[in-house]
Amino acid sequence: MHRTDVVFGKGRAADIGEELSRLGVERPLLVTDPTLVEVGVVEPIVAALEADGIDYDLYDEVEPNPRVATVESGVDRLESGDRDGVVGIGGGSSMDTAKAIAGRATNGGTIADYEGLQNFEVDPLPTVTVPTTIGTGSEVTSAAVITHPDRDEKLGILDDALIPNVALLDPTLLESLPSDVAASTGMDCLTQSVMAYLSTNANPITDALTRAAVEMISENLPAAVAKKDLDALMNMQIATTIEGTGFMNAGLGLVHAMSHPVSAHYDTPHGVTNGVILPAVLKYNRVAREEKYADLANAMGVATHTMTTREASKRFVEEVEDLSAAVGIPDGLADLGVEESYLPDLAEAAVTRKDTRRNKGTNPRVSTEEDVLEIYRDAF
Ligand SMILES: [Fe+2]
Known part of the structure; x- marks a missing residue:
């Protein structure tokens, strides 16, 4: 035990x-x-x-x-x-x-x-x-x-x-956490919460944990990165431990499957790499989890009651992109030094290697190597 x-x-x-x-x-x-x-x-x-x-x-x-x-x-x-x-x-x-x-x-x-x-x-x-x-x-x-x-x-x-x-x-x-490290690790926190919420292994218990984390991250990450107050950092610390318990039980899906080969080859920071890849994966997965996307938009403070589920689900992806930009995460993999010619190798690694396969297995959409390559291109 x-x-x-x-x-x-x-x-x-x-x-x-x-x-x-x-x-x-x-x-x-x-x-x-x-x-x-x-x-x-x-x-x-x-x-x-x-x-x-x-x-x-x-x-x-x-x-x-x-x-x-x-x-x-x-x-x-x-x-x-x-x-x-x-x-x-x-x-x-x-x-x-x-x-x-x-x-x-x-x-x-x-x-x-x-x-x-x-x-x-x-x-x-x-x-x-x-x-x-x-x-x-x-x-x-x-x-x-x-x-x-x-x-x-x-x-x-x-x-x-x-x-x-x-x-x-x-x-x-x-208190002395540098802003760039707060942004990077905070985006890991968001990625893990969101992807565990969307996972094929999610259940009502993990959903309660990871949804609560998304809400807290949305409310506190910008202030934590700007280092406006200790409470924002404290709330992020709490959100992290909450989502850790959630994702350990639900799994992480395609973002981690795709970011690990990038970080292993280019030595890029884990959280930043996830933050760059997350929107592209969310666009790809949206059709499989429209309602949950709409619910996460709501968790991020969007007044979704005036929208259709589809509109709210798309809005969630935009909210993630906005939050990522607000905390200074780069736009694409190119900004992290990834070479376009290496994308096929990354796609192969993401679908074949042990660690990435396990993460990929809990993604809400089943994806081929070609799909993964397309997502890398989108994130490039
Ligand atoms: Fe992570």
């Missing part, structure tokens, strides 16, 4: 030591990226551990689109310090890496051996996640996405055992 205790509140980062003790962790490895250390986001966690006299080590080498080698050196670091638990501090990259290190440490081999579903035999080390961005949901999910540079591919590692023991949500850690 795996589930996450969600601890929430301003200043709750100070409780990290207490949460670790509750899990029986005495010598944690902190996993994060160098920028977060530099700007001081990790400081409250470190200060709390020091105040409690807890012996920790800080592994701050996580990069965007983290690679197999990053997980493996994290495991080396963990083993050399005889660490007994892992704390992932940061965005999806840091939390996914932390979860992967915790699973790999108790199961041996290399992290690439665990690609796919439920491949860990032994429970990972206790894991705490401390999200400092507003969009991945990794703090509560069973997934870790790790890039295999040799195979030019992202490995989806999905295992219930990877579900973190504790998610420590402290809105004050978001």
Whole structure:
């Protein structure tokens, strides 16, 4: 039985030591990226551990689109310090890496051996996640996405055992979130909420979660990106954890299936890539989910009662495009450095690779490689 205790509140980062003790962790490895250390986001966690006299080590080498080698050196670091638990501090990259290190440490081999579903035999080390961005949901999910540079591919590692023991949500850690990272991760949050709502695996429970998230994102993302107030960031943090629970149960569909090959090859930020691809996928999927689109337009504040379902469904796509533009997401894949001549390779990857196939399987419309290529062209 795996589930996450969600601890929430301003200043709750100070409780990290207490949460670790509750899990029986005495010598944690902190996993994060160098920028977060530099700007001081990790400081409250470190200060709390020091105040409690807890012996920790800080592994701050996580990069965007983290690679197999990053997980493996994290495991080396963990083993050399005889660490007994892992704390992932940061965005999806840091939390996914932390979860992967915790699973790999108790199961041996290399992290690439665990690609796919439920491949860990032994429970990972206790894991705490401390999200400092507003969009991945990794703090509560069973997934870790790790890039295999040799195979030019992202490995989806999905295992219930990877579900973190504790998610420590402290809105004050978001105060120094750069606007571009807020926009990127926020668009991941929107993509995951919307696509889980439209998924073939959606049910009334996941719908309640993901629809609520869409409403919160629509209300709070622009202010969170403009950094107008901490409440907007806090609401985005809440929306993220809500949609994480939703999409973990419903699946992600075609946007993630199409964005992973792009990020694996071009090393583009996950959220921005999703944000660029989302409108094209929404246009393609609209005929299959007209009513749900209309409902999402309503969730985004559109007075849909004066419109036909078709009009409202089209309006939803426009609302997403407007929100994306408002937070500075580029217009097309070309702006991310993607080459037009490479689109057929991306389409092939999106329909054939393990991780992308799994996401694609929950998309509301069944699509061929030719369909996917057309959508890439539309998003170009
Ligand atoms: Fe995502």
